[in-house]
Amino acid sequence: MNEFLTNMAGVVAAATPVVVAVIGETFSERSGVINLSANGLIVLAAMVGFAAAYTTGMVWVGLLAGFVTGAAAGLLISFSSISLKQSQVAVGFILSLLFRDLAYFLGTPFMVLPGPTVNRFAIPLLKDIPILGPLFFDQNVLVYFSYVLIAMSYYWIFHTRQGLILRGVGEQPISAYSRGIDVNRQRYLYTALGSGLIGLAGPMYSLSIKAGWNGTMTGLDGIGWIVLSITIFGGWNPLRGSFGAYLFVFLQWLGLALQSYWTSVPSQVLQVAPFPLMILTLLFVNIGDTEWVTRMMARLPRGVRGGFYKLFRFLRKPPPASLGVPFERE
Amino acid sequence: MRKNRGFINFLFRISGILAALLFTALVLVIAKANPWEAFGNILMGAVSTPIKIADSFVAWVPLILATCGLVITFTTGLWNIGIEGQISLGAIMTTWALRLLQDSGLPPVVIILAGILAGMAGGIIWALLAGVLKFYGGVSEIFAGLGLNFIATALTLWLIFGPWKRAGVASMSGTEPFDMSIWLPTIPGYRLSVWSLALAVASVLIVYFLLQHTVIGLRLKAVGKNYKAAIQMGISPSKYMLLAFVLCGLFAGLTGAVQVLGVYHRLIPSISSGYGFLGLLVAMLVDYQIVWAVPVALLFAALNIGGIQLPIMMKIDSTLSGVMQSALVLFFMLMDGVRKKMLKKEEDLSDE
Numbered sequence: 245m246n247e248f249l250t251n252m253a254g255v256v257a258a259a260t261p262v263v264v265a266v267i268g269e270t271f272s273e274r275s276g277v278i279n280l281s282a283n284g285l286i287v288l289a290a291m292v293g294f295a296a297a298y299t300t301g302m303v304w305v306g307l308l309a310g311f312v313t314g315a316a317a318g319l320l321i322s323f324s325s326i327s328l329k330q331s332q333v334a335v336g337f338i339l340s341l342l343f344r345d346l347a348y349f350l351g352t353p354f355m356v357l358p359g360p361t362v363n364r365f366a367i368p369l370l371k372d373i374p375i376l377g378p379l380f381f382d383q384n385v386l387v388y389f390s391y392v393l394i395a396m397s398y399y400w401i402f403h404t405r406q407g408l409i410l411r412g413v414g415e416q417p418i419s420a421y422s423r424g425i426d427v428n429r430q431r432y433l434y435t436a437l438g439s440g441l442i443g444l445a446g447p448m449y450s451l452s453i454k455a456g457w458n459g460t461m462t463g464l465d466g467i468g469w470i471v472l473s474i475t476i477f478g479g480w481n482p483l484r485g486s487f488g489a490y491l492f493v494f495l496q497w498l499g500l501a502l503q504s505y506w507t508s509v510p511s512q513v514l515q516v517a518p519f520p521l522m523i524l525t526l527l528f529v530n531i532g533d534t535e536w537v538t539r540m541m542a543r544l545p546r547g548v549r550g551g552f553y554k555l556f557r558f559l560r561k562p563p564p565a566s567l568g569v570p571f572e573r574e
Numbered sequence: 575m576r577k578n579r580g581f582i583n584f585l586f587r588i589s590g591i592l593a594a595l596l597f598t599a600l601v602l603v604i605a606k607a608n609p610w611e612a613f614g615n616i617l618m619g620a621v622s623t624p625i626k627i628a629d630s631f632v633a634w635v636p637l638i639l640a641t642c643g644l645v646i647t648f649t650t651g652l653w654n655i656g657i658e659g660q661i662s663l664g665a666i667m668t669t670w671a672l673r674l675l676q677d678s679g680l681p682p683v684v685i686i687l688a689g690i691l692a693g694m695a696g697g698i699i700w701a702l703l704a705g706v707l708k709f710y711g712g713v714s715e716i717f718a719g720l721g722l723n724f725i726a727t728a729l730t731l732w733l734i735f736g737p738w739k740r741a742g743v744a745s746m747s748g749t750e751p752f753d754m755s756i757w758l759p760t761i762p763g764y765r766l767s768v769w770s771l772a773l774a775v776a777s778v779l780i781v782y783f784l785l786q787h788t789v790i791g792l793r794l795k796a797v798g799k800n801y802k803a804a805i806q807m808g809i810s811p812s813k814y815m816l817l818a819f820v821l822c823g824l825f826a827g828l829t830g831a832v833q834v835l836g837v838y839h840r841l842i843p844s845i846s847s848g849y850g851f852l853g854l855l856v857a858m859l860v861d862y863q864i865v866w867a868v869p870v871a872l873l874f875a876a877l878n879i880g881g882i883q884l885p886i887m888m889k890i891d892s893t894l895s896g897v898m899q900s901a902l903v904l905f906f907m908l909m910d911g912v913r914k915k916m917l918k919k920e921e922d923l924s925d926e
């Protein structure tokens with residue numbers, strides 16, 4: 245039991261950067277801008293963050309450098325898509341490759357060096373709560389930050405006027421505009437903030453969970469793509485998205501744990517188990533919307549149909565209506 | 575006036591290239607390396623000897639084959655990010671066919687042909703999976719493709735370390751190499767095979783003809799240009815998009831087959847070598863025009879080959895080629911955006 249608790253505390257810690265990046269992507273996409281560069285960005289920010297912390301010897305400088313890297317990337321994406329009207333998917337994809345190669349190229353001098361890491365800090369009193377204490381409150385500051393971020397971002401998006409504006413800008417920019425809101429300014433702001441959070445996930449790895457910079461062996465390539473799909477799974481809601489992040493990392497851990505019991509299954513198969521799961525979840529989330537399902541449902545008896553509708557509505561959360569669409573005043 | 579505009583467009587393209595070079599030079603300065611030396615080394619690494627030039631063509635073949643497929647999916651407006659996995663599956667199926675037939679006593683030509691066909695089938699299966707997920711499952715082709723890429727990589731690793739393990743100890747160097755009789759014959763002294771080159775050229779011609787001179791090509795374009803109008807014309811977009819997936823999978827599978835038959839002669843862990851993603855960059859840079867993809871793919875291939883020497887000559891990482899390639903596409907797109915914005919402003923002014 246104790247060992248299991250320790251493992252689960254590890255899952256909570258390992259999920260933290262994913263949670264933060266998913267919330268970042270959620271902010272950006274809620275405003276209507278998709279940041280497809282997340283995969284390369286996390287790798288680059290991890291390298292930059294590590295380099296900054298290593299050079300200065302201060303962890304917070306590294307974290308800040310990661311955030312700034314992300315925010316700068318966000319500004320570049322907003323500039324190219326909002327001001328220059330280029331495809332967000334195209335620019336995001338190019339940047340994803342560019343950032344990754346940049347990280348590997350510029351990171352060479354920082355390979356396998358011992359660098360500073362974020363210290364563990366158990367919260368007094370809270371840490372003594374049975375089960376929950378060791379699970380959630382015997383972690384490092386970054387993990388606590390993620391709890392605050394989850395709660396605050398949820399409150400911000402769904403319970404404040406600012407959040408209402410944010411959602412309006414992503415759903416119906418023309419109505420937001422007619423009420424005197426500067427749509428593009430909002431998009432610039434939230435893309436910079438959101439991408440900054442995605443960038444912050446980088447040093448959260450290189451200064452904590454996967455401490456150090458090991459070039460291509462750092463093992464961060466792929467996480468950004470997971471972040472993008474969890475954002476969809478999360479229905480652009482920080483609570484559901486964070487749940488998705490914890491679930492994903494838990495399944496990853498489960499895959500590794502099963503390996504020792506289940507030696508006949510090669511390790512490579514279990515390591516990619518999250519990816520078929522990711523496809524399956526996206527399938528469950530979206531299948532209710534497809535033409536053939538709608539047609540099949542129409543043939544079902546009324547009572548059964550109602551149940552299915554409810555199920556699909558629960559699973560399916562439509563994306564912000566203006567996601568990826570540049571805003572034109574005319 | 576018209577001629578003037580053409581000149582302005584040309585200037586913007588050149589400035590995009592210059593900006594990319596400047597950016598790369600800046601990156602090199604940050605890495606404390608001499609940009610001139612690096613550019614010179616890349617150039618020499620790609621063209622200084624006939625062997626290096628031939629090597630650039632060895633890299634050009636898979637790149638242009640992948641681009642051939644991607645031009646078709648892009649034409650219908652699809653983002654086939656799953657191409658990497660489709661290449662891997664092609665390579666896996668080719669390896670499977672060769673392993674099955676290598677001791678059968680069939681003439682080598684038959685075995686090679688069977689390998690190519692199996693590779694194409696592999697690419698098509700993987701592409702269809704993404705297509706079916708999109709049209710019958712509502713999963714965006716970007717995410718379905720990405721997931722399938724990771725699964726294909728895992729499948730490759732599993733085969734190399736499991737069922738197709740090399741006699742003795744399994745290793746990252748791949749499966750047991752095939753007998754020389756079933757390799758695509760190369761020019762003596764070079765790694766380049768005339769047959770793979772011919773396959774690549776034929777593919778370019780086929781895709782050009784398909785898109786420019788056939789009804790199918792016209793309909794594929796209609797689906798990409800105006801989805802709703804296509805439906806009005808009685809074209810089923812999902813049917814043609816699925817067709818685009820199948821065609822792209824075919825070329826991706828062929829890419830994998832050529833890498834196994836002509837370059838590595840076995841299955842290796844990173845058999846797609848990133849040519850799929852690089853093909854996406856090429857296709858974007860040439861605005862999905864296959865004719866232009868031919869020289870641009872050659873340039874990108876030369877950059878790849880030219881970069882190999884960098885770690886030895888200057889102790890800098892060879893990913894510099896990747897930085898240059900993506901910077902080129904990025905600045906090209908940015909400059910294109912600036913150009914359109916300026917043209918629009920000009921039109922607005924002349925309207926007033």
